Amino acid sequence: MxxxxxxxxxxxxxxxxxxxxxxxxxxxxxxxxxxxxxxxxxxxxxFSSSPSQVLLTGWELINNGTLLKHVLASGKVFLTGFGLAVILGIPIGVALGWFKWFNRAFSPLVSAFYTMPRIALMPLFIIWFGLGMGSKVALILLSAIFPLIVNMQVAMQNIDADYKRVGIAYGANQWQLFSTVALPSSIPFLLTGLRLAMGRGLLGVVAAEVFGGAEGLGYMIQYAGATFQIDVVFVGVVVIATIGVIMDRSLAYASRRVDSWKITET
Amino acid sequence: MNNGLALERPDPVWEADELAVHWPRAAGERRVDSAAETTPLTVLAAVPSAPLLEVRDLVITYENQNTGELTEAVSHVSLNIQAGEFVTIVGLSGCGKSSFLNAVAGLVKPASGTMKVAGKRIDGPGPDRSVVFQKATLLPWRTVMDNIIYGLELRGVPKPIARERAESCIDLVRLRGFEHFHPHALSGGMQQRVNLARALVTEPQLLLLDEPFAALDAITRETMQNELLSIWNVTRKTVLMVTHQIDEAVLLSDRVIVFSDRPARIGTEFKINLPRPRTQEARYSPAFDYLAKEVFGVIHSSASKREEPEYVI
Structure with missing residues (x-):
């Protein structure tokens, strides 16, 4: 150097x-x-608690296992809902962007769902899927899936026509065009979609648990608030924020890594 | 050097078989065109002396995206290219020469007319042709090596074998040492070398060059012209190039064809008899000057027919 x-x-x-x-x-x-x-x-x-009080309470909740129990409960619900959103959302978005007829048929439906406040459906989900995991997973799935659908759709519609032309000129069939041109060029969109979906999913978890149920971070916050345990509320808030920041940062890091072909190699 | 040429020409008997297999599908998909109907079946049995590229009565029309109005871009063009020939089409920008090249590449469906490569009818892109685009359009997430073998990969050649086949091409276009770079790290000229190598490695019978050096600066362009001259000396590929640079056309080609202004028709044809192998030195010969001036004269006369002449040299 x-x-x-x-x-x-x-x-x-x-x-x-x-x-x-x-x-x-x-x-x-x-x-x-x-x-x-x-x-x-x-x-x-x-009403206000204090940082030292929050720290003490946090330490206590960690030691008696309460916090871990709630984090695990929330984590399970989140991962199930988010996982389903990824598994379903990516193919739906790809299909919407890749096939014109599919787009024409389903785009209005997607828009209708996209603009609807998901929490408004929670009472329905509780009736359909019960107060347990089902209704929560449904809410998270519905919250997280749309950023993925929309981002993958946009990714497919924004494929550089010149790259496509190269593929076609060298004899690529539809599948090869998709796998060698569309898929790699959609990765940045996918990561943006994942980041947004994660944020929405996290909101969904807390909202669903506040709405009903007997465990999870949202429930912990809701119950603590109702019983004037302000310090516990703050512990919950801090834990959720920390988890959110960690997940968001790691996805941001992944985006930079995936985009490394934009950086000069030496 | 010419025996490389003999190797590239396929056995005519095999060619006819190939045609017999593909003919029904090709005929079924195309609209009725008079040329195909009146052509006797004897055309099927290609004779060795037949041209490598045979274009007859080609018409290309474009539909206006807003009004649906049809405009003729290429009008009844017929053109033959012999194996091992370097032919260049020159003309004003927007005269339809790129449309013609794209049709030969199989990227544009002509309204009527027939095109054949080595007796085989052109119906979409095929392994017998490769295109070098004006913009390098390398896939940015692939390394130089993986960009070069892209065409082979699409044809199902396993990667290790494709890489091995690319080795000689990498030397040919002087990219040795840059195989693992990504396109972003390369200069425009280098990117165009990759573009060229990507086309050469598939070993096409016909190489199509679509204004390959138009986006480069003058000095890089000259370097690339030299490279192309020496590559052509080694490979003796049959080349169809499109350009609006008259000097480039004269320097590189065996034959220069001037397209008239839109809709494109074959205007004048020039045989370039400058001795081979050529270098940039050829530019200083009186014959070069004379030919360039002649070509310029023909283009200029078609330019002056435009209502708003925008082509000024």
Whole structure:
């Protein structure tokens, strides 16, 4: 490595460190203010709780296994619903984008479902699938599937015509065009779809569990709120946010990795 | 060097069999055209001296996407190319020469007329032809090597065998050492080399070049012309090229055909008798100058017939 490159990397490192400190500082300031306001009884700690209280409660919930139980329950519901959305949504989106007649037949139906607030269907799902896993999975599936459908549809409709022409000129049949041109060029769209679907799915989990049921993070938050355990509510919120950030970051990282063909290879 | 040519020409008897297998399907799909009906069956038995590419009475029309109006882009063009010949079509931009090349490539369905490669009727793209596009259009998620073997892969050649076959092509277009790069990392000229290699590796009987160097800067273009000259010297491929660069056409070709303005008709044909093997040196011969001027004159006269002449050199 040349000395120029070393200097450049050192500068980049300092810049990154600075922005990390900046964003971390905002958090620290926020929590410090909160703690101070609660301790000084400027607000009623019964309603506001405080960071230290939330930490203590969190530690307790981890130790007695309550948190793990709820996380696992939510996780099971989420993964089932999200998995089904991926398995069903991708082929539906691909078919909508690839086959014109399929698009004409089903596009209006998809639009109708897409714009409908899914939570409005929850009472129906409870009647149809019961208060257990069924209704929750149905809600998550319906929340997560549309970003996948729409993104895959757009991906198929945006395939570069020149790439298609190359494939055709070299004798590709429909399947080969799909597998060698359409599929690889749809990967960035797929990852965007997955990220959006994940966010929607997470919302779906919490909404479904708040609505009814006896376990899961949403239930924990709902029950704690109803019984004025503000610290438990905050623990739930923090856990959900953390899980969301971790999943989103890992998908963002995956997108960058998949797009590596855009980066010069040396 | 010419024995490579003999190897490429398929056995005429086998050719006739091939035709017999495909004929009913091809005939059923096409609309009725008078040329095919009146052509006696003897055409089926291709004789060795028959041209490699045989185009008869080709008409290409385009439908206006808004009004449905039909416009003729190519009008009753007939053209023969012998095996081992390098033929270039020149003409104004938008005169229909690219439509003609695309029809030969099998990418555009003609309204009427017949096209045959080595006696075999053209009905869509086929392994007997490869196209080098103006834009390199390399698949960005594939490496140079995987782009080159794309055509072979589509034909079901297993990857290791395809890679082995690509080796000589990589040397031919001087991409050695760049096999594992992605297209983004390559310059325009390099990308065009990959484009060329992708076409050569499938060993087509007819190589179609669609303004292959039009998007390159002047110096890179000259380099690529040199490369093409030396590649042609080695392979002696039958080439049909389309360009609007007159000097390029004269430099590379055995025959230059000027298309009239839209709808394209065969205008004037020039035999280029400059000695082979050629280099850029050929540009400085008086014969080159004379031919280029002649071609220019014919194109210019068709340009002046345009209501809004936009073709200024």
């Amino acid at each position: 040349s000395s120029d490159a070393r200097r450049f990397r050192a500068r980049k490192f300092r810049e990154n460190l600075f922005s990390l400190g900046l964003s971390g500082g905002v958090f620290v300031l926020l929590f410090a203010t909160w703690e101070f306001v609660a301790r000084a009884h400027l607000v009623d700690p019964m």
